[in-house]
Amino acid sequence: MRPMLEEAVGEIYRNLLPEKMVVADLGCSSGPNTLVVLSEVIKIISNQCLRVGQQPPEMQFFLNDLRNNDFNNLFRSLDHVEQRLRVGKGTISVPYFVAGLPGSFYGGLFPRHSVHFFHSSYSLMWISQEQFHRDFSHFLKLRFDELVPCGQMVLSFLGRNKKDKLDGEMSTIYGLLAEALDSMVREGLVEEEKFDTFNLPLFVPSSKEVEVIVKLQGLYDIIHFQTFESNLDPFDDDLDDNVVLDNVQSGANCAKVIRSVFEPMIANHFGSAIVDDLFSRYATNVAKHLLKEKLMLPVLALSLKKKEVT
Amino acid sequence: MRPMLEEAVGEIYRNLLPEKMVVADLGCSSGPNTLVVLSEVIKIISNQCLRVGQQPPEMQFFLNDLRNNDFNNLFRSLDHVEQRLRVGKGTISVPYFVAGLPGSFYGGLFPRHSVHFFHSSYSLMWISQEQFHRDFSHFLKLRFDELVPCGQMVLSFLGRNKKDKLDGEMSTIYGLLAEALDSMVREGLVEEEKFDTFNLPLFVPSSKEVEVIVKLQGLYDIIHFQTFESNLDPFDDDLDDNVVLDNVQSGANCAKVIRSVFEPMIANHFGSAIVDDLFSRYATNVAKHLLKEKLMLPVLALSLKKKEVT
Structure with a gap:
């Protein structure tokens, strides 16, 4: 995931050199993973700016989850981001602001053309193949409207690498x-x-099924698509x-x-x-x-870039 | 307060006709007052758009308070905004998005030039005259950087209408x-x-003391300044x-x-x-x-407009 994140965020920055960059983590939950992503993105931007000798943009992060998510706990843990960033060597200080955004990502979350980068990790989930088709398409369409031109997304979710849905x-x-x-x-x-x-x-799609939907919809270019095994123990x-x-x-x-x-x-x-x-x-x-074997889960990870409408 | 809010929000809209409008409520707490402001602003925009026959802008609200504020409770009560808006007659539907923004307003909260309108009601408070001078100036400077050109603020806080600080x-x-x-x-x-x-x-400033600071700083034009008595029972x-x-x-x-x-x-x-x-x-x-008399508190309310730097 790390290289995909690095490439996506780096490319957005180099293409747009924005003074202000908006990043949203969808389905952030209230755990520590959200904050890892946040600090990774800041480090990537910091490195990019060092390399090209530019002032860093002001970063605005939105942490999204359903209304009943424990945002209080999430906000309390924001101090850890500071700690994480202080550990990093050779970084420059990137000004950043963090907001919590309650609501379902199957509805609109942002004004049009206002987000540079979407991230979502293990929060997309479907209970049937039919629902997967309908909801994943809808999700992609909503985010398309909210992304700025040249905006990107990195998504990861449970998948399957075998054809038989009941196996594995x-x-x-x-x-x-x-x-x-x-x-x-x-x-x-x-x-x-x-x-x-x-x-x-729980319906877990194959990479083929995901690819078909993205291509059929025609709103994004697939930059990367990986299938890997992820340890169930993070x-x-x-x-x-x-x-x-x-x-x-x-x-x-x-x-x-x-x-x-x-x-x-x-x-x-x-x-x-x-x-x-x-x-x-x-x-x-x-x-x-x-004691017998580790529990490994097939995970699909893809980075998508908003297509330019010509 | 209502007419001041109406004039400020209306003027920003007419001056800028923004496609996207960012509004922040500073020190929102987790009570119902925050949501009143939110729905009032939406109604004002709705009326403005009806009047001039324009499509409404997409509104992005930030509800700010300290990290230990109960944002969970605040987010749960967002349904009431919908109810409030449905009651209003002759309104058009304004798309809006609500985020929670944890952090002190004596620090930076937003990227530069990214907010159209700040509102703060009874959240500015000072423990001494010295602190009032220092912190209020600092607050005004921070918000100046965050406001878009032609951006405005409406602030209200406890004041005093007598010279003697211990009276009243x-x-x-x-x-x-x-x-x-x-x-x-x-x-x-x-x-x-x-x-x-x-x-x-608790230090409560007089209107004169507030005016001196705003004028000395020279960052804002004072559009309105009112002193009124507010019932302690809201x-x-x-x-x-x-x-x-x-x-x-x-x-x-x-x-x-x-x-x-x-x-x-x-x-x-x-x-x-x-x-x-x-x-x-x-x-x-x-x-x-x-049983003897109501408890009325002197309140200062002012609307400020960011000065154009020429």
């Missing part, structure tokens, strides 16, 4: 969650009927393929990721009272699985 | 608070020593000077206002444990006082 890693992840639920049914903590009527819908930087140093900690990390995705659906179906217990059991199941 | 309504308000604290000392809920060493600093719309219909409810309303101003200082000195009890006693004291 997602089914392992689902299986471990089903096991956790099943143990709660056996202990009488979850009603059997509720368990039987539960369905966790803190496991170990490149050794199948050794997990601390399987208990890593299981807990994985459970957090999955919880952030599925908690709303689970709470909606079973009630929120079971959620803590469920994901604690899930973390244990994942930890056991990690 | 503020001393009544302080007195009733001191009474409440005193009763807690007598019941052993507050240490006498803490009470004796407590000092509630929900008391009754114009009959000295009849309070429900003195208990009105006392509670007044206590809320004063609490929003002084809670941080009180919690800092006495600990947050006493705050609920203290303001409940204070509400009772105010309710008793309201």
Whole structure:
């Protein structure tokens, strides 16, 4: 992701040399990842300006998520951006301003032609192929209107690298969650009927399916398109393929990721009272699985550039 | 305040006919007042556009307050804006977007020349004459850099209309608070020593003192300057000077206002444990006082226009 981000942000800067640059992170959640992106973008701009000997632009960041996102927590953690930036060597000071923007990215979020760069990481998600087609097209159209000419986007989301939609890693992840639920049914903590009527819908598109939509729509040039395997544990930087140093900690990390995705659906179906217990059991199941192999997820990452209308 | 807001926003629109208009409310807190301003500005723009037969601009609102403000609550209440706007007759639909902007307005909040209109109501406050001079000048300079050419501000804050700084309504308000604290000392809920060493600093400037600073700085033209008496109870719309219909409810309303101003200082000195009890006693004291007379506060309201640099 880092090189894609670097190329996109760098190119926008070199093409436009803006005095003011607007960047939006869509579906930012309230976790630390948002702030990583923010500080990466600042560093990229800082390096660019050093290289070409230009004054840095003033950066305006918008952190977007649904209205019920914990923006208070997000704002409190903004101090960490300062810390991150101070660590970087050889950077120049880039003036930046950060706003929170509540609302769905399936609606308009910005005035026309007002955003230079959109970023979205693991926040685009679909429950069926039909919904994927409709909503992804709609998303691309909305952002097209909001981007300045020469504006770009870098998107990443869960995908699949096998043709069979039921095969692959997602089914392992689902299986471990089903096991956790099943143990709660056996202990009488979850009603059997509720368990039987539960369905966790998630559609993960292939790179081909994504490409077809972008090309059919004709609003963007695809600059890069990558498919890679991402560790479900975002803190496991170990490149050794199948050794997990601390399987208990890593299981807990994985459970957090999955919880952030599925908690709303689970709470909606079973009630929120079971959620803590469920994901604690899930973390244990994942930890056991990690003794055998790491959980890797196929991720699609693409950078898109707004087409010039001639 | 309404006519001042109307004139300022209307003039900016007519002068610039912007396709996109940026409005910031500084020190918005998380209460309903912020949303009143937001919907008023939208209505004003809507009326202007109807009058001149123009398409409305896209409005981008920034709601600013300190990082510890409850932005979650503020964002949740955004639905009320829709309700407010639907009630208005003869309006056209104005596209608008709302962001939260955490940070002190004694620092930079926006890129240069990016804001059309600043609004700030009861959020500018000073603890001494010296601080007033320094901070108010600094505030005006920061906003000058952030305003577009022909940009305007409407500010209102507590003032005084008597020369003697210790006279007038503020001393009544302080007195009733001191009474409440005193009763807690007598019941052993507050240490006498803490009470004796407590000092509630608040400097309220006269209109002359404000005018001197603005003119000395030379960055703005003063379009309007009003001094008026504002009821401490924001929900008391009754114009009959000295009849309070429900003195208990009105006392509670007044206590809320004063609490929003002084809670941080009180919690800092006495600990947050006493705050609920203290303001409940204070509400009772105010309710008793309201049987004699309403509590009216002198308020200064001014609209400023960025000077054109020639």
